[in-house]
Structures are given as structure tokens and as C-alpha cells.
Amino acid sequence: MSAEDLDVPRDLLESVQDAVGQQVKLCVLKKVNLEVKGDKLENRILALAPHRVFLLSTRVPAKVSECVCVCVCECLSLRLTSDQDADDFIAHIGTNVQEICPGLNPLVIKKLLLKPVERITSLQTLWENHTPAEAGPCGGFSRLYWCVCDQMNVPYRDEVQWDVDTIYLSQDTRELCLQDFIHLDNRDLLAITAALEFNQWFIKLSIKDFKLSADLCDQILRVVSRSTKLEELTLDNTGLKSDFAQKFAAALSQNPNSVLHTISLANNCLEDKGAVVLSSALSKLTPGLKQLDLSKTSLSAKGVSVLAQCFGSTSLTHLNLSGNTLRGDDIPVYKLCVLQVCASLLRGSLKHLTILNLARSVFNYKKGKEFPSSFKQFFSSALSLQNICLSGTKLPSEGLKALLLGLACNTNLRDVSLDISGCELRSAGSQILEGCIAEIPNITSLDISDNGLDSDMSTLLVWLGKNRSIKHLSIGRNFSNIKTKNLGQVLVSLVHMIQEEDSPLASLSLADSRLKADLSVVLNALGGNSSLTHLDISGNSMGDFGAKMLAKALQVNTKLRTVIWDRNCVSAQGLQDVAAALEKCV
Structure with a gap:
């Protein structure tokens, strides 16, 4: 770029280059008029680099009066000598944006008003025909990150560039995890996050277990307000x-x-106030909300009810509202009510919802009153449910019956996973299960562990064996209060179940049951089992004797593929017995 071509004195040209830096390549250099207060105009030199726009004084030595990044150029009130000069300047801005942010349409330039409109058409054609240089790894993230660092006056971290260009690229991941960089300064996190505003590669942004600063929160919000590629956002336990x-x-x-x-x-402590303002915004998401996790966010049923009103206009498939409480200084803790949640979901989330997690919520149902019909109606009307988690909800027997009957009459559902562990079902719940479970055709995975079933397991296992759809069964932590004489009957029922010809059962968990030597009854039965491929007997303290029984079973069982048996008080001798058995199976 010569002084003669630009009609700029050589000494001024050299001074401009010194002012912006000798390492900065200038692609446009023009004399312009800058509008200041009123109608006053001041002469300036407009210099355009691949990543920055500079305004400099016209006297030697030239001084930079304004400097902005081409990606965040907000407002420059300039008068160029001709329409052609203006179009050339805008064209260079657009092509530079394409180079820095591959795949981004330069018409992200806001309020581009040109007359006649054919000028905009010509620019658009120019940009469409422009082929940017190769973007580089991850959509040219590092180049954009460098521009952001330059704009924010933040040091460019080679570590960030290496992690993205090497590790992220090798894993072909589209998720930028800020957790990988929390050892850096907060301003470094700001620059990394800011690069996502226009990056076309990363579609996920996540950070967990890290308190976000106010300015980092604001930067994440700017990404949300500008990005046209961000599909998934995870801010888990970040102090919001x-x-x-x-x-x-x-x-x-x-x-x-x-x-x-x-x-x-x-x-995060969003509370009902947060849920109310979120509901309207979530319903307007263009592609439709698919997955929402608001677990442990201090919501009450009121907040969930408001949220549920927006679900009808979404394609929600995953909903996690587990562990919600509403706390106050002078009030008790009120947990999220399952009945109110299901009643709310019934009005708007039947079509797409596949995962419903309400673990550790409660029922506000009082015995003697009529059980709300909306609960059964929800499970009988859902069209896509595949995973239902009501773990730790103290599910009353009336609720259990409504749930099972609702699923039983729902012909739309297949392969449902039902987790009702830790619900204190006991004898009353066992009787409900016995009366319903055999005829339910759509449950393939059932977790009834930690329910105080004890000796009732003897009869319940018989009815579970009659169900031909359950492939995965978890019954651990149900043997703590069972008498020795009754334990034998329960184990015999279990043996009959797993040795039954054509048994559909493929996975069985007896985890944390502390059966000790009695576990050998089950282990001996494995030799005659032809269906189990997965067995979890961890936490049973079976000792070396149990390890020997397991070793014998493994020598004849040809179906098992996974056995989990940690926390069993097994010595080196027991480990050696099992290892020797496995060698014989090879």
C-alpha cells in the first residue's frame, strides 16, 4: 500500500503504520470526515485491518483516536467522499468478518441502510461469492479468540489455543466446557466465552460447580442473545x-x-420468581424446548404450574424437577408436590415428554381422601414416556396403584423404565405390585430397591416372574429386617424366577443387600440361568466363601457379560479363585 495510491503523504502513512503497530497489516486506508458535536466535522484517517477498524489523526505523529473490532463495531458516524468508497469499506468489513467467523453471514451488520437498495444486493452477491481461507480447527475458534483478546486487551493464552486445536479437535466435540479453563483468570474466561458469540462450530456451552462472576454471567447472556448456533446450555451449581x-x-x-x-x-436458587419469567421465554424458543433441567432450584408447585403452561407449545422430551424445596427463615420446608406437577404436565406435555424425573419430591395426599384422577390420567395418556423416576417420593399405595393402572392401560408406551426406589412401599405397596405388575406390558426396567419389602418379597417375586416384559430388575436393600427362616423362602423364589425357562430377565441387581453367606443360594443358581447378562451383587459382604461360589458359577455360565461385585469383603484368595475361573472360561 503506497502513499501515491492513497493520496496520503508518505510520512503520514508511515506514522499511521507506527501508530497501529508494524505487525498489523492494513487493507484499507482512507481520508474521512468524523461527525462530532452538532454538524462539526473533523478530518481523520480511516484504517482497516483484518480484525480492527482504526480512526487516527491526520497530523504526524498520527495518534489512534478510536479502535474497534470488526465483529463488535457498534457505531461509527463517518462521511466518506463517495458512495463507492462507502461500499468498498463495507465490503471489506464483510469479507473480514467472513475470514474471522467462517460461515457467518456478513449481514449480521445491523442497520445497514443503503440507497438505492441495489447497493446492498451487490454487497450480498460479493460476500456470497467470496471464499474465505481455510477456517482452521473448530471453525477457526483460535483466530476468533485472538481477535477477542485483542479487543478486550486480554493476554492471548497459548494453552487455550492448544486445548481447542488439539484436544477438542481430536475428540470432535462441539461442547465448549469452561470447566477446562477455570484455573485461568476471570478475564480469560470472559474472552473464551465471548468468542462463542460468532463461532459457528461449538453448539454447547457448559460449566458446573463453579460460582460465576457477575461479568461472566453477563458475557454468557450476550452469547445467548447473539449466537445462532448455541443449542445446549448447562450452568449447573454456578451460584445463580x-x-x-x-x-x-x-x-x-x-x-x-x-x-x-x-x-x-x-x-441454582432460581425460586418461583425465576420460573415465572422463564416460562414465557421458553415457550417462544424457535426450535422448541426439548430438555429442561431445573432440579434443586428451590421451586414450589406454584412455579412448576406456571412453567407447565408453556410446555404445550414446546417439544419437551426431558424434564428434571427433582429435589426442589422452597425454604424461608420462618417457614418449614415444602417439597415439590408430585400430584400438582403431574396435573400441570397433563395440560401441556403429553406428546413429546420421554424423561420425567421427580425424585425426592413428595405427595401431599392425605389418607381417606379421594386420590386425584389427574395422576393416573397423566400416565395413561402420555404418548412418549420412556423413563419415570419417582425415587424417594414416599409414594403412597393409592398413588402406586394409580401409576401402575395408568401405565397398564396406556397402549402408546413401550420400553418404560420405572424407578420407585426408596419410597417406603413396605407391605401395602407390595400388595399393590402383586395385584398389578404381572399384566403391565410396557415396563422393561423396574427399580423397587430400598422399600422395606423384606419377607413380602417371597410372594412379590412370584408375580414379578409372571411379567414377560421386565428385563432389568433392581431389588437390593430390601432384606435388612427379614428373619432367617423367611429369607430362605425369598431366595428360593428369586432362584425360581431367574432359572425359569424363557425368562426375559437380562439384568438383576441385589446391590447393598448385605446377604453375606446367604448370597451363595443365588450364586449357585447362576449355573442354570440362560438369560442374565448383567448381575450386580456389590455390597453384600459375601466374603471368600461367596467368591468361591461365584467362581464355580462363572465356569459353567455362558451368558453373563458383566458382574459387579465390589464391597464384598473378599481377600486376595477370593480374587484369585474368581480370576482362575475366568481364565478357564476364555
Whole structure:
């Protein structure tokens, strides 16, 4: 770029280059008028580098008066000598944006008003025909990160560049995990996050167990409000409050081109205030909300009810509301009510919902009152449910019956996984299961562990054996209060179940049952089993004797592929017995 070509004195040209830095390559250099207060105009030199726009004084030595990144150029009020000069300047801005952010349409330039409109058409044609240089790893993230660092006056970290260009690229991951960089300064995290505003490669942003600073929260919100590629956002246990939910909803509303469909804000104190402001924004997401995790966010049934109103306009498939409580200084803890949640979901989330997690929530049902019909109706009407987790909900027997009958009459569901562990079902619940479970055709995985079933297991296992759809069964931690004479009957029923010809059972868990030497009854039966491929007997303290029985079973069983047997008080001798048995099976 010569002074003669630019009609700029050589000494001024050299001074401009010194001012912006000798390492900066200038692609455009023009004399312009800068509008200042009123109608006053001041002469300036406009210099355009691949990543920056400079305005400099016209006297030697030239001084930089303004400097902005081409990706965040907000407002420059300039007068160029001709329309052609203006079009050339805008064209260079657009092509530079294409080089820095491959795949990004230069028409992200806001308020591009040119008359006649054919000028915009010509620019668009120019940009469409422009072929950017090879982007580099991960959509040219490192180049964009360098530009952001330059703009924010933050040191460029070679470590970040190496991690993205090497590790992320080798794993072909589209998820940028800020957890990988939390050992760096907060301003480094700001720059890394800011690069996602226009990066076209990464579609997921996540960080867990790290308290976000106010400015990092704001930067994440800017990504949400600008990115047209971000599909999944996880901010788990990051110290967020209800005010973040308000700002998050505002950011979503500012981005009509957002493709965000998966959101996890788990383990943050959003409360009902946050749920209320989120509901309207979530319902307007263009692709439709698919996965939402608001577990342990201090929601009450009121907040969930408001949220559920927006679910009807979404394609929600995964919903996790487990572990929600509403705490106060002078009030008791009220846990999320399962009945109210299901009643709310019934009004809007039947079509797409596949995963429902309400673990550790409670029922506010009182015995003697009529059980709400909406609970059964929800499970009988759901069209896509595949995973239901009601673990730790103290499911009442009336609720258990409604749940099972609802599933039994639902002809739309297949391969349902039902977790009702830790619900204190005891004898009453066992009787309900006995009366219903045999005829339910759509449950393939059932977890009834830790329910105090004890001796009732003897009869229950008989009815479970009559069910021809259950392939995965977990019954551990149900043997702590069973008498020795009754334990034998329970184990015999279990043996009959797993040795039954044409048994559908492929996976069995007896974890943490502390059966000790009695576990050998089950282990001896493995030799005659032709269906089990997965067995979990961890936490049973079976000792070396049990290890010897397991070793014998493994020598004749040809179906088992996985055996989990840690925490069994086995010595080196027991380990050696099992190892020798496995060698014989090879």
C-alpha cells in the first residue's frame, strides 16, 4: 500500500503504520470526515485491518483516536467522499468478518441502510461469492479468540489455543466446557466465552460447580442473545439467583434466531420468581424446548404450574424437577408436590415428554381422601414416556396403584423404565405390585430397591416372574429386617424366577443387600440361568466363601457379560479363585 495510491503523504502513512503497530497489516486506508458535536466535522484517517477498524489523526505523529473490532463495531458516524468508497469499506468489513467467523453471514451488520437498495444486493452477491481461507480447527475458534483478546486487551493464552486445536479437535466435540479453563483468570474466561458469540462450530456451552462472576454471567447472556448456533446450555451449581432467570429470559427474547433447545440450570436458587419469567421465554424458543433441567432450584408447585403452561407449545422430551424445596427463615420446608406437577404436565406435555424425573419430591395426599384422577390420567395418556423416576417420593399405595393402572392401560408406551426406589412401599405397596405388575406390558426396567419389602418379597417375586416384559430388575436393600427362616423362602423364589425357562430377565441387581453367606443360594443358581447378562451383587459382604461360589458359577455360565461385585469383603484368595475361573472360561 503506497502513499501515491492513497493520496496520503508518505510520512503520514508511515506514522499511521507506527501508530497501529508494524505487525498489523492494513487493507484499507482512507481520508474521512468524523461527525462530532452538532454538524462539526473533523478530518481523520480511516484504517482497516483484518480484525480492527482504526480512526487516527491526520497530523504526524498520527495518534489512534478510536479502535474497534470488526465483529463488535457498534457505531461509527463517518462521511466518506463517495458512495463507492462507502461500499468498498463495507465490503471489506464483510469479507473480514467472513475470514474471522467462517460461515457467518456478513449481514449480521445491523442497520445497514443503503440507497438505492441495489447497493446492498451487490454487497450480498460479493460476500456470497467470496471464499474465505481455510477456517482452521473448530471453525477457526483460535483466530476468533485472538481477535477477542485483542479487543478486550486480554493476554492471548497459548494453552487455550492448544486445548481447542488439539484436544477438542481430536475428540470432535462441539461442547465448549469452561470447566477446562477455570484455573485461568476471570478475564480469560470472559474472552473464551465471548468468542462463542460468532463461532459457528461449538453448539454447547457448559460449566458446573463453579460460582460465576457477575461479568461472566453477563458475557454468557450476550452469547445467548447473539449466537445462532448455541443449542445446549448447562450452568449447573454456578451460584445463580432469580435475577439471572430474568436476564436470561430477556436475552432469549432478543435473539429471534436462537436455536437453543436444551437448558440445565440445576442446583441454582432460581425460586418461583425465576420460573415465572422463564416460562414465557421458553415457550417462544424457535426450535422448541426439548430438555429442561431445573432440579434443586428451590421451586414450589406454584412455579412448576406456571412453567407447565408453556410446555404445550414446546417439544419437551426431558424434564428434571427433582429435589426442589422452597425454604424461608420462618417457614418449614415444602417439597415439590408430585400430584400438582403431574396435573400441570397433563395440560401441556403429553406428546413429546420421554424423561420425567421427580425424585425426592413428595405427595401431599392425605389418607381417606379421594386420590386425584389427574395422576393416573397423566400416565395413561402420555404418548412418549420412556423413563419415570419417582425415587424417594414416599409414594403412597393409592398413588402406586394409580401409576401402575395408568401405565397398564396406556397402549402408546413401550420400553418404560420405572424407578420407585426408596419410597417406603413396605407391605401395602407390595400388595399393590402383586395385584398389578404381572399384566403391565410396557415396563422393561423396574427399580423397587430400598422399600422395606423384606419377607413380602417371597410372594412379590412370584408375580414379578409372571411379567414377560421386565428385563432389568433392581431389588437390593430390601432384606435388612427379614428373619432367617423367611429369607430362605425369598431366595428360593428369586432362584425360581431367574432359572425359569424363557425368562426375559437380562439384568438383576441385589446391590447393598448385605446377604453375606446367604448370597451363595443365588450364586449357585447362576449355573442354570440362560438369560442374565448383567448381575450386580456389590455390597453384600459375601466374603471368600461367596467368591468361591461365584467362581464355580462363572465356569459353567455362558451368558453373563458383566458382574459387579465390589464391597464384598473378599481377600486376595477370593480374587484369585474368581480370576482362575475366568481364565478357564476364555
